[in-house]
Amino acid sequence: MADNRDGMNYAPKGKPAPVVKPGEFVIAAIALDHGHVYGMCNGLVEAGATLKWVYDADAKKVEHFVKEFPGVKAADSEAEILNDPEVKLVCSAAVTNLRCALGIRVMQAGKDYFTDKAPLTSLEQLEAAKETVRQTGRKYMVYYSERLHVEAAVFAGQLIEQGAIGTPIHIDGFGPHRIGDPKGRPDWFYKKEQYGGILCDIGSHQIEQFLFYCGVKDAVVKYSEVGNYGHPDYPELEDFGDAVLVGDNGATQHFRVDWFTPDGLSTWGDGRTFILGTKGYIELRKYVNVGMMDKTSNHVFLVNQDGEQHFEVTGKVGYPYFGQLILDCIHRTENAMTQEHAFKAAELCVRAQLQAERIK
Amino acid sequence: MADNRDGMNYAPKGKPAPVVKPGEFVIAAIALDHGHVYGMCNGLVEAGATLKWVYDADAKKVEHFVKEFPGVKAADSEAEILNDPEVKLVCSAAVTNLRCALGIRVMQAGKDYFTDKAPLTSLEQLEAAKETVRQTGRKYMVYYSERLHVEAAVFAGQLIEQGAIGTPIHIDGFGPHRIGDPKGRPDWFYKKEQYGGILCDIGSHQIEQFLFYCGVKDAVVKYSEVGNYGHPDYPELEDFGDAVLVGDNGATQHFRVDWFTPDGLSTWGDGRTFILGTKGYIELRKYVNVGMMDKTSNHVFLVNQDGEQHFEVTGKVGYPYFGQLILDCIHRTENAMTQEHAFKAAELCVRAQLQAERIK
Structure with missing residues (x-):
């Protein structure tokens, strides 16, 4: 784990091991x-x-x-x-x-x-x-x-639980995705009734992270919008969407999702999460530390009263x-996750989609 | 200028020099x-x-x-x-x-x-x-x-003008600021009528960048919100705010501004701008490359069909x-700037403020 300062106060918990014997589950x-x-x-x-x-x-x-x-x-x-x-x-x-x-x-x-x-x-x-x-x-x-299958995201949850940034008050999430060869995708990918719209589909990751990191039990979608900016051949594809949510505890979220990952990016998407708390903030560069060209991932930046810390946690956290x-x-x-949480994230991504303004 | 790839296609224009002789202006x-x-x-x-x-x-x-x-x-x-x-x-x-x-x-x-x-x-x-x-x-x-007095921001304008990211479709802007010793600020800093509210005050930077980078002549504030999450002694201080705008050409913006820069950050604020285009994107880390502890600033990341590029442009662009x-x-x-542009940014930051929901 890289650490650019003395006095590192935070460390990932141990990697999980099998919890049952063969045939037990x-x-x-x-x-x-x-x-x-x-x-x-x-x-x-x-x-x-x-x-x-x-x-x-x-x-x-x-x-x-x-x-x-x-x-x-x-x-x-x-x-x-x-x-x-x-x-x-x-x-x-x-x-x-x-x-x-x-x-x-x-x-x-x-x-x-x-x-x-x-x-x-x-x-x-x-x-x-x-x-x-x-x-x-x-x-x-x-x-x-x-969140569940990204070590940086798991570590962020541990940091917040340890109080590293005080009370989370706002999250910004970017979920850019590469569409690749549009013809390589199945038909249903382009049919809105089937894929559910971009805010429902890849937006669901974002909303789930908001509920989890900010300890939100319920939320209101204050505004959402979608558009097709670059894929006229696929009119039902929404290639951009974003939304603002306000949680029942006053925490807020903005996220954007899109299908505009450039061909030259070294991975499928420069997914980011920024969690602002009353005592510090966390940035996750989940899949690439852009511009570094070092093939690493799971970069976690923590800034609080102790300074700026940079963790690279691939292979160090696991997926509990x-x-x-x-x-x-x-x-x-x-x-692992309450049923209420799983359904609330689902509900909010559907609501974000239903009330989205079509901008373009 | 750092460049992590071959074939750098973009370079800052020359640094400006004095345009008049002493006493002329x-x-x-x-x-x-x-x-x-x-x-x-x-x-x-x-x-x-x-x-x-x-x-x-x-x-x-x-x-x-x-x-x-x-x-x-x-x-x-x-x-x-x-x-x-x-x-x-x-x-x-x-x-x-x-x-x-x-x-x-x-x-x-x-x-x-x-x-x-x-x-x-x-x-x-x-x-x-x-x-x-x-x-x-x-x-x-x-x-x-x-934008005007940050070389990374000036360079971003040049990159967009050169077509480096295609048509800009969305901007995310983060404008975190350090409040420092609250008592070191003048009284008017805490009186909303005088400072104008956080979206009007430090939000104005953000909206101006949206109009400039996205070529927007007019825009609608679709949603905005403000709160006081951590400064109960200063009830008129808004320490957090964000907003979503949609431009007349279909480009969109989300920005957030806050007074929560942690004590341990090596500068006054980790200001960022992310400009997503149809052919690529730009990230600006204006005042600090967080976690690197190298005292540098003006980091520009450009990703498009040519790959990922990282420029550090301090001292290389100037302020035209x-x-x-x-x-x-x-x-x-x-x-330098049209009157219409200067007033439109002013109008939109006032509107964002006027219609802001008070969340906390």
Whole structure:
């Protein structure tokens, strides 16, 4: 860990280890429409889960998945997985507007659900998901990867918890993404009803971070806007969006998301998070320390009464979420993430999208 | 200039030199309430202006000013300066809500006016200033120092003009400031009617940058908010504010300003500007490259199809505004800044302030 000053006061907690023995917590993957499902399964397998099954209607996607996870069995149908009493949790990355319906089927089969973000695309879906959670007692958990699966972001949570910046009062989040070859994306990526709009889709990461870092239980979307500034061939694609939220404790957030990562950036997006507190601030340069060309990531800058500190935490923090999630499923606790939190982030990203002004 | 890649395509234009000979363009300073007046006079003197007079009711402030600018004469009254036909332009940094009245007196005396930002604090003042400009043909120019007197910011304008990031579509601006010992500030700093509110005061820098970098002629303040999160002893101080603007060409801006620079930061504020374009983006770290502890400033990061580039431009760009302003005054041109631009930024910062929600 780099530290440019004496007296470093903060250090990452230890890297998490597997929390269960092989076979103790069996999971499956259904619906491989988004590549995030690999990260989701990786995280859980590293934390000790046993990945037993995979199912997708697209045999090619299944074939690729099986290569990544040798030992996983290709199921003949979704039902084969849902009917297996050994399976405790189903991971999925379906087309966004189909994630809720799948989750309801999973929970009704008595299993916990772990979906890629955004977890749903409408308030009606949210109500149905909540109702099914109430009825079944199962979990509808979400892979908000830009916090849960980024060591800089995990470390920021630890710093805030340790009081390093006092009370957080404002967050700025930038979520730029590279679109790459537009033709390399599936059709649903360009259909708003299916991907849910940019604020719902990649904005969901941002809102979840606001709730988490600022200790916000509820919030109001004060203003939001979207536009298509550079992709006229894809009229339903929103390539830019931003929003301002105010939390129930007075903390505020602005975030912007976009599909304008330049070709020359050395990674897919210069994701940033700036957390301003009453006693200091934190900047995260999650995936690149721009302009340094040193292939590093997970840069954390902390400024408070002790000075300016720079941490590079790749490989030093790990991802405690996954082990916590497994233990939550086993013990019916909520240490990884509460259901209320997961649903509140989902609700707010849908609301930000619904009330967004179309600027361009 | 540091460059981490081959093929650097962009370079600052040459440093400006004096544009007039000694005595050719005579200026004076009236009202030294804010230290910015030193920067304003420095900029003009470096560009060739002759600083003849200074006046302030506070003899101590005058004494200090005369030490900084040997050769300047202390006038007995404002009138002595306004009655001197040699004086072509009056620089001033009055208490914010008095800047307009002084400007009107200056213009009615046949001289151009150069005021610290914010140039005024109400729409009524704006109307009066506009009317006086119409009647007198004089200029009401503004020292938006965070762009005009920061080499990184000047260079960013050159990069955009050269097409380095395509069409600018969004700006994020952070204007954190250090309050220092709260008792070291004058009374008016804490009286909202006098300082104008945080969005009007330090927000004015931000809005001016939006208009300039994005080529915006007019804009709407879509949302703005202010709060006092950490200074209960000063209830009229707004220590945080932010706003979202949409320009007439579809470009958007979010900025936040605050008085929460931590004690441990190596300078007064980690001012940043992020300009997102259709073909790339620019980040400015104006006063510090946080965490590097190398005492450098004016860091410009440019990312586009050519890769990631890092420029450190201190001493390499200069401040063309001041020489342009002198020539504008002599030739009645508008190369430094148009009157419309100066007033539009003023109008929008007042509007952002007027419609701001009080969050905390």
